[in-house]
Every structure is written in structure tokens, then in C-alpha cells.
Amino acid sequence: MKIAKELAKSKKKLKNLLGSDDVKTLSFEVSGKEIFLVFLDGLTDKQAIGRQIMLPLKTLAEVTLDSMENCILEPELKKLSSYAEIEEAVLAGDTVVLADGVAGAVSASAKMFEKRSVAEPPTATVLQGPREGFVETLQTNVGMMRRRLKTQDLKFEQYTVGKYSGTTVCVCYVAGVVRPGLKEKIVKKIREIDMDAVLDSSYIAHFLAEHNTSLFKQFGTTEKPDILAAKILEGRVGILVDGSPIALTAPYILLEDFQSAEDYYVSRYRASLGRVIRLIATMISLLAPAIFVAAQLFHLQIIPLTFLLTIVNSIKGIPLSPSFEMFFTLLIFEVLNEASVRMPKYVGMVVSIVGGLVLGETAVNAGIISAPALMIIALSGICLYTTPELERQFSVIRVILLFVAGAFGAYALLLAIAAFFIYLCSFENYDTPLLAPYAPMAPKDLKDGFIKKDQGDEVLRPVTFQSPNKVRMRVRKEKKDNGV
Amino acid sequence: MEYKANDHFRIRNVCLFLIAFLPATKIFLLPSVMVQAARSDMWISAALNVLLDSLTLVAALVLWKRYEGRDYYDILSMNLGKTGANIVYALYFLCFVLKSYTLISEQKLYVERTLYENTTTFFTFLPFFFFCGYLASKKLFVLGRLADIMFLITVASLVILYALSFANTDFGAVLPVGVNGIGKILSSSLRALNWFGDSVYLFFLIGRIPPEKKAFIKLLPSYFFAGLFPVICMLMFYGTFSSLAMRQEFALTEIAKYSVAINNIGRFDYIAIFGLLFTGGAAMCLPLYFATECLVKIFGFKKKVFVALGVTVLIFAMILLLKEHYAAAIGISIRYLAYFFLLMSNVMPLLSLFLKKGAKDEKQKDRN
Numbered sequence: 093m094k095i096a097k098e099l100a101k102s103k104k105k106l107k108n109l110l111g112s113d114d115v116k117t118l119s120f121e122v123s124g125k126e127i128f129l130v131f132l133d134g135l136t137d138k139q140a141i142g143r144q145i146m147l148p149l150k151t152l153a154e155v156t157l158d159s160m161e162n163c164i165l166e167p168e169l170k171k172l173s174s175y176a177e178i179e180e181a182v183l184a185g186d187t188v189v190l191a192d193g194v195a196g197a198v199s200a201s202a203k204m205f206e207k208r209s210v211a212e213p214p215t216a217t218v219l220q221g222p223r224e225g226f227v228e229t230l231q232t233n234v235g236m237m238r239r240r241l242k243t244q245d246l247k248f249e250q251y252t253v254g255k256y257s258g259t260t261v262c263v264c265y266v267a268g269v270v271r272p273g274l275k276e277k278i279v280k281k282i283r284e285i286d287m288d289a290v291l292d293s294s295y296i297a298h299f300l301a302e303h304n305t306s307l308f309k310q311f312g313t314t315e316k317p318d319i320l321a322a323k324i325l326e327g328r329v330g331i332l333v334d335g336s337p338i339a340l341t342a343p344y345i346l347l348e349d350f351q352s353a354e355d356y357y358v359s360r361y362r363a364s365l366g367r368v369i370r371l372i373a374t375m376i377s378l379l380a381p382a383i384f385v386a387a388q389l390f391h392l393q394i395i396p397l398t399f400l401l402t403i404v405n406s407i408k409g410i411p412l413s414p415s416f417e418m419f420f421t422l423l424i425f426e427v428l429n430e431a432s433v434r435m436p437k438y439v440g441m442v443v444s445i446v447g448g449l450v451l452g453e454t455a456v457n458a459g460i461i462s463a464p465a466l467m468i469i470a471l472s473g474i475c476l477y478t479t480p481e482l483e484r485q486f487s488v489i490r491v492i493l494l495f496v497a498g499a500f501g502a503y504a505l506l507l508a509i510a511a512f513f514i515y516l517c518s519f520e521n522y523d524t525p526l527l528a529p530y531a532p533m534a535p536k537d538l539k540d541g542f543i544k545k546d547q548g549d550e551v552l553r554p555v556t557f558q559s560p561n562k563v564r565m566r567v568r569k570e571k572k573d574n575g576v
Numbered sequence: 577m578e579y580k581a582n583d584h585f586r587i588r589n590v591c592l593f594l595i596a597f598l599p600a601t602k603i604f605l606l607p608s609v610m611v612q613a614a615r616s617d618m619w620i621s622a623a624l625n626v627l628l629d630s631l632t633l634v635a636a637l638v639l640w641k642r643y644e645g646r647d648y649y650d651i652l653s654m655n656l657g658k659t660g661a662n663i664v665y666a667l668y669f670l671c672f673v674l675k676s677y678t679l680i681s682e683q684k685l686y687v688e689r690t691l692y693e694n695t696t697t698f699f700t701f702l703p704f705f706f707f708c709g710y711l712a713s714k715k716l717f718v719l720g721r722l723a724d725i726m727f728l729i730t731v732a733s734l735v736i737l738y739a740l741s742f743a744n745t746d747f748g749a750v751l752p753v754g755v756n757g758i759g760k761i762l763s764s765s766l767r768a769l770n771w772f773g774d775s776v777y778l779f780f781l782i783g784r785i786p787p788e789k790k791a792f793i794k795l796l797p798s799y800f801f802a803g804l805f806p807v808i809c810m811l812m813f814y815g816t817f818s819s820l821a822m823r824q825e826f827a828l829t830e831i832a833k834y835s836v837a838i839n840n841i842g843r844f845d846y847i848a849i850f851g852l853l854f855t856g857g858a859a860m861c862l863p864l865y866f867a868t869e870c871l872v873k874i875f876g877f878k879k880k881v882f883v884a885l886g887v888t889v890l891i892f893a894m895i896l897l898l899k900e901h902y903a904a905a906i907g908i909s910i911r912y913l914a915y916f917f918l919l920m921s922n923v924m925p926l927l928s929l930f931l932k933k934g935a936k937d938e939k940q941k942d943r944n
Contacts, residue, residue: 389695390691390692390694390695390700391691393693393843394846396843496703500700500702500703501692501695501700502691502850503691503692503700503701503703503704503853504700506850506853506854506857507703507704507706507857509854510707510854510857511706511707511710513722513725513726514710514711514714514718514722514858517718517722517725518715518717518718518721525721527721530724530725531721531722531724531725532589532720532724533592
């Protein structure tokens with residue numbers, strides 16, 4: 093509906109549209125005409141409204157839409173013609189100016205709200221490399237990305253999602269580097285989202301996923317702008333959501349969760365060692381409880397004799413069967429894990445001391461669980477956090493493998509692992525294999541695999557992401573001086 | 577014909593496929609089967625089988641070049657008509673089911689006798705059938721990707737096993753070469769046909785392999801590299817046990833256990849054995865996988881998963897019903913079915929070389 097010339101009509105209409113106590117209005121007269129301001133309390137900078145909107149307006153000799161727009165001292169101004177536009181602007185935190193006898197309005201962005209300052213994200217701390225992390229404010233995050241990639245090819249496309257939340261979802265990519273059709277596919281899915289509210293990026297991840305029932309995640313996540321910049325330069329698409337410090341990236345491959353940001357800032361030998369350790373730790377965390385149970389129940393011959401004697405001594409008098417004992421210990425571990433994450437920081441410390449030391453020690457001394465079982469679960473738990481991004485998926489797989497090993501033994505465990513491999517091999521999201529570059533093998537991409545090559549050797553972009561712009565660096569080789 | 581980006585095999589995939597799966601099925605029971613006939617010359621028999629299969633591989637490659645982009649069913653349909661193609665595929669279905677019976681039974685026996693000594697029940701092997709059905713229901717590209725990962729495990733496991741048993745192997749035991757006579761060597765080769773003949777799988781892949789240069793040069797060395805492992809296994813098996821080899825049943829767990837390292841540290845050769853069981857599990861499912869493919873082609877089923885389920889239930893029933901008659905069944909397979917396997921895995925592929933109707937060159941000639 094078009095904005096009426098009569099201010100009284102507009103006031104009435106806006107009262108109906110924006111009837112809430114946090115919507116503030118203000119009227120004053122300039123050159124015999126009433127000027128009316130509408131804004132939201134808590135989202136606007138009142139000093140800026142006074143200084144940059146009201147003061148200049150009071151100097152006007154003639155009140156028209158153009159004169160109002162010209163005199164307001166704000167960089168982000170917009171002419172509005174309908175009440176719907178006014179509603180949208182006010183709810184977004186803009187200040188809207190209307191005047192009697194003027195069929196239109198001007199919105200000025202004088203936003204100010206409380207926001208967290210940029211800090212190192214707790215989930216991705218590094219010893220070496222940038223420490224900046226994303227915050228909950230989209231504009232700040234966009235700015236951080238722009239600061240890293242000063243190119244016109246870096247594109248941001250914003251969409252509003254959420255019937256009630258009206259959340260801004262921002263798709264970012266590097267034009268010419270991203271695979272043709274990928275961004276469009278993601279944008280199409282974003283446009284199709286119809287839900288009440290998007291309160292975090294994980295809300296939309298579910299809608300953008302190609303396999304909704306999958307156990308494995310289908311989006312990469314990062315809280316660091318340097319990582320997002322590196323990922324979109326490989327041909328991925330980044331998704332930032334207003335109100336969430338976690339950016340999503342697609343397509344996702346499993347290997348990226350074994351790569352750490354620090355790998356690119358330290359020597360390749362250290363990076364390779366770190367990645368191999370993460371892989372081994374993941375295997376230990378998944379398999380150690382299951383193998384221990386299978387060995388105890390079905391395959392004592394695979395345990396070396398001296399180790400077997402140690403186990404026999406420690407399990408003497410334990411009332412629980414090996415598999416039930418392991419399930420019980422794992423359950424205690426998961427409970428402690430849940431409790432320590434959700435509890436206040438200071439109580440959390442107490443929980444870990446009580447849980448880890450007192451409960452564990454007492455359970456072993458009381459003969460409820462054996463020391464090796466406790467040790468294996470503790471080791472498995474610690475190892476799982478070497479790849480924190482995969483912790484949720486792998487903790488579920490650990491339980492499945494433990495069940496299979498307890499019920500059928502090591503052979504079934506092998507088959508279960510093989511079945512997981514088959515599942516992973518068949519898994520693709522956005523036409524990218526999850527196990528790339530190992531299955532299908534892309535020899536060129538192995539330079540950034542578990543054994544990392546020197547940064548200077550990674551001349552080409554990963555073929556896995558099918559970027560049309562294949563070269564990412566040109567290495568000038570000096571002519572060898574043969575000393576002649 | 578268009579090759580979908582995610583649904584085809586590259587020549588590299590085929591090379592790794594051969595390395596990953598070919599040796600994994602030939603080191604469980606096969607050495608003890610071959611030693612019965614050829615004794616110290618069992619390795620020559622194995623080498624003959626590898627050579628025989630290389631002819632099948634060459635035949636598959638020739639057909640692949642000749643009918644670029646066409647699958648084997650299309651080629652047969654063009655030359656023998658739809659009915660002819662269906663008959664050939666039905667024969668292959670039968671061949672693969674019979675092959676898988678021996679392979680899966682052998683795996684079952686191995687698992688029960690060496691891994692579940694104290695708790696042997698059919699229940700312990702039951703998960704294999706779930707795994708089998710699951711793999712058989714997957715698309716072909718999954719096999720290629722699986723091979724990309726599994727070839728490393730196969731090679732590493734075999735190298736560990738061979739390295740452990742190397743010191744205890746008396747290679748002089750296989751001398752003089754050919755002492756058992758050509759008849760026994762050939763008889764041993766014939767007995768082994770149930771386990772060999774993997775090259776025939778290539779006929780079911782040819783429609784999915786996009787044209788590539790130097791395919792022969794890449795494939796043949798890979799094939800011979802893969803084929804080398806069973807031959808070495810036979811050599812080491814006889815070299816380790818000599819005349820006692822006749823009494824050994826499962827070479828895999830036997831050849832490495834006398835290593836000094838194992839005496840000192842414990843049986844860490846089980847890591848390699850588990851590695852081979854891991855890849856072997858998938859390799860044993862291959863005949864069932866291709867049996868499913870045959871049925872899908874013959875009847876044009878849309879939902880492969882149900883066909884895979886049906887074929888798995890069939891083999892499960894066969895193994896369950898013949899549980900007590902395994903020795904007799906394998907005896908029949910070795911003595912009588914070997915000729916059928918020879919026909920399907922080696923003769924039929926060579927006869928396929930006479931198929932020319934609708935070939936790429938012929939089309940070009942017609943156009944000219």
C-alpha cells in the first residue's frame with residue numbers, strides 16, 4: 093500500500109503495523125510541517141538520530157522527499173514508497189522519516205546494538221596463524237572476509253530467510269573460481285527454505301543437505317575468516333548467517349576435518365605429522381573399545397601373552413561381561429562429557445575432577461569396572477577430540493562398532509568398517525565425493541592430503557572441486573646457473 | 577555414449593581394482609587345494625592361471641576398443657540377438673553364483689576355524705551376508721572407489737606377511753622345477769579355476785570405461801603385479817612347509833607364524849591377516865555383485881537393491897543347506913565345475929573376439 097500524503101493516515105497505519113512497545117516515534121515541526129520519525133529502541137543509535145537526522149532536518153526551508161534525503165547526514169539512505177517497506181526498514185533497525193504532505197518516506201541507517209567483539213574462537217585456537225574469529229554480526233563477518241580478499245571477484249549475495257526471524261543469509265564465493273552451477277544450486281535451496289526462524293547456521297544446513305538422513309555431516313564449518321577465505325579460494329561456496337559465528341562451506345570432503353588451520357602456517361613435515369596423528373587417533377577412538385571387547389570375548393589368541401595376563405588379572409572378579417562393562421564405561425564417559433559441556437565453567441571443572449578421578453578410581457577399586465576398560469575409554473575419548481568437528485558423528489559410530497564387536501566379534505567388526513567405507517565411497521554432496529581425494533583418487537590433490545607437500549607445490553586448485561580456474565599460483569623458476 | 581562423471585571406471589580404477597581384489601581371494605584355501613595335485617610345482621600352476629587370465633584381460637580390452645562405450649550386453653545383443661545375450665548372461669549368472677558359493681564357504685570356514693575357535697556358530701558369519709547384500713546393491717563406481725582405498729591395504733598386508741615368512745622359506749624346496757610333470761601342473765591349474773578367472777569381470781565393466789590412451793600399457797603390468805602375489809604365496813607356502821604342505825589347510829595364518837619377530841612380540845601378523853580379511857570380504861562379494869548385474873540386465877530391473885537382496889538370500893540358502901556337505905560341494909566344484917568355469921572365464925571371452933557386428937570400425941567402413 094502506497095504511503096499517503098496525510099501524515100495522520102500514515103501514523104494510524106503504522107500504529108497498526110508496528111504496534112509494539114519497543115517501536116518509538118518522534119514528531120517535530122519544520123517550516124510549518126510536521127516531521128515524524130519511527131525507529132526501534134535497542135537497535136538504533138539515538139545520538140546519531142539527533143545529530144545526523146533531526147538537526148539537519150530542522151534546517152530545511154522546504155520539506156520534500158528529495159530535500160529530506162539530501163539533508164540527512166547518513167551514508168545509507170533509501171527512499172520508501174509503501175508501508176510494507178517502512179515496516180521492513182524499521183524492523184531491520186533503520187530510522188524512517190515521514191513528513192506531512194509528502195507521499196513517501198526516507199529510511200536512514202543509524203543502527204547500533206550490542207555485539208560481541210572479535211576474538212579467537214574457542215573451537216579453533218592456534219599457536220601460529222591468525223586468531224580472529226567470526227562473530228554473530230553478519231556485517232562484521234563480511235568485513236573480515238573483504239579485508240582478506242580484496243578483489244571484485246569476491247561476491248556476497250544476501251537473502252532473507254525465516255518467516256518470523258527475517259534472518260539474513262549471505263552466500264559468498266569467488267567468481268570465476270567457483271564451479272559453475274554450484275552457487276546457483278545452493279541459492280535455489282536457500283530460496284526454497286520456508287521456516288519460522290533461522291537462529292543459527294546449523295538451521296539452514298539441514299535444508300541445504302542433499303541427504304537428510306545421513307549420519308555424516310554434509311557441510312564444512314569454520315569460525316575463522318582465514319579458513320573460509322582459503323576454502324572459497326579452492327572453489328567452495330561459503331554461507332554466513334546473521335546471528336551465527338559459524339560459517340558453512342560446501343562442498344564438504346571428509347579430509348578437511350583432518351586438516352587444521354595451523355597446518356598451513358607450519359612446516360609441511362610438522363603438518364603431515366599432525367594429520368597422520370589425527371588419523372591414527374581417530375582410528376584408536378573408533379576401534380579401541382570394539383577391538384578390546386572382541387578380543388576378550390572371541391579372539392584371545394590375538395592378544396600377546398603378557399598383555400593377556402595383565403588383562404586377566406585386572407578383570408578378575410568384575411561382575412559385568414566385557415561388552416556390558418565397556419558400554420557402561422562409555423555411558424559414564426558420555427554422561428560426564430555432556431555434563432561438563434553444559435555446566436557452568438567453574439562447576440564443570442569440579443565435575444571433571446569428581447568424574448574423572450573420584451568416580452573412575454572408585455569404580456575400579458570397587459571392582460565394578462576394570463582398569464584396562466577405563467583406560468581404553470579414556471584414551472578413546474581423548475583421541476576423538478583430535479578431530480573435534482567429527483566428534484558427534486564418530487561417537488555414534490563408536491557405539492555401533494562396539495555393539496557389532498560385542499555381538500559378533502572381530503570379523504563382523506571388519507565387515508562393519510568395510511561397510512562404512514562402502515557407504516562413504518558412495519556418498520556425494522553437491523557432486524563431490526566425500527572421500528576425495530582418496531576415493532576416487534585424485535593424485536594431484538594428494539599434495540594437501542595426509543602427507544602434505546610444500547605450499548609452493550600446490551600450484552593448481554584441487555580438481556575435486558572442479559573449479560574452472562585451475563591455476564592458483566605461478567611459480568617462477570630461476571634459471572639454474574651452471575657456473576659457466 | 578555419455579559417461580556420467582560419477583558413474584564410470586577409469587583405467588586407473590581398473591588397475592587398482594585388480595590389485596586390490598585379485599590376490600585377496602587366492603591365499604586362503606587355494607594353496608592347499610593346488611598343492612594336492614602339483615606339489616612343489618604349484619607355483620607354476622598358479623602362474624599358468626595368471627597367464628590364462630591375462631588372455632581374458634586382453635580379449636576384454638580388444639572388445640572395449642572395438643566397441644567404444646558399449647557394454648557387453650549390448651555387444652552380445654548386436655551379434656547374437658537379445659535372446660542370445662540373455663542366455664550368455666544367464667550362464668554368467670550361474671557361473672558367478674557357483675563361484676561365490678566356494679569363495680564364501682571358504683571364507684566361512686577360515687573365519688570359523690581360525691578366528692572363532694571356541695565359539696563357532698553360524699551366527700558369527702551371518703554379518704557377512706548383510707555386508708554382501710549391501711555391497712551388491714551399490715552402483716559400479718562404488719567398487720572403483722573402494723578399490724582406490726583397498727589396494728593399499730591388500731599390498732601392505734601381503735608385503736607384511738611375505739616379509740615375515742621370508743626368513744623361514746626354503747626356496748630350494750621347489751626345485752627341481754617341473755619334477756611333478758606337466759599333467760599334474762595342468763591338473764592343479766584346472767582345480768584352481770574356481771578361484772582364478774577374475775579378468776572376466778572386465779567384460780562387465782567395459783561399457784563404463786571411457787576411452788583412454790595407453791590402456792594396455794597401464795593395465796597389463798597392473799594385472800601381472802596383482803597376479804604375482806598368488807604365485808609368490810604358492811612359492812612361500814611350499815617353501816615353508818615343503819612336503820608337509822599337503823597337511824596345511826589355511827596358508828594365510830600358517831606361513832608367517834614361525835617368524836622370529838612373532839615369537840618375540842606376539843602374533844602381530846594378525847594385523848596383516850585382518851587387512852586381507854578386510855579386502856577379502858569385498859573381493860568374495862564380487863561374483864555376487866556381478867551376478868546381480870547379470871540379473872539386472874536380463875530382466876531390466878529398475879531397483880537393484882531388491883535383486884541384490886534376492887541373490888544374497890539365494891547364496892545364504894545354498895550355504896546354509898550345504899553346510900554339512902561343504903567338502904563334497906567343493907570337491908564337485910574342483911573336479912567337474914572347473915570345466916564350466918574354464919568355459920565361462922576363459923573360452924567365452926576368447927570367443928567374444930569374433931564379435932564384430934556394430935563395431936566402431938565397421939560403422940566407419942559403412943560410412944565411407
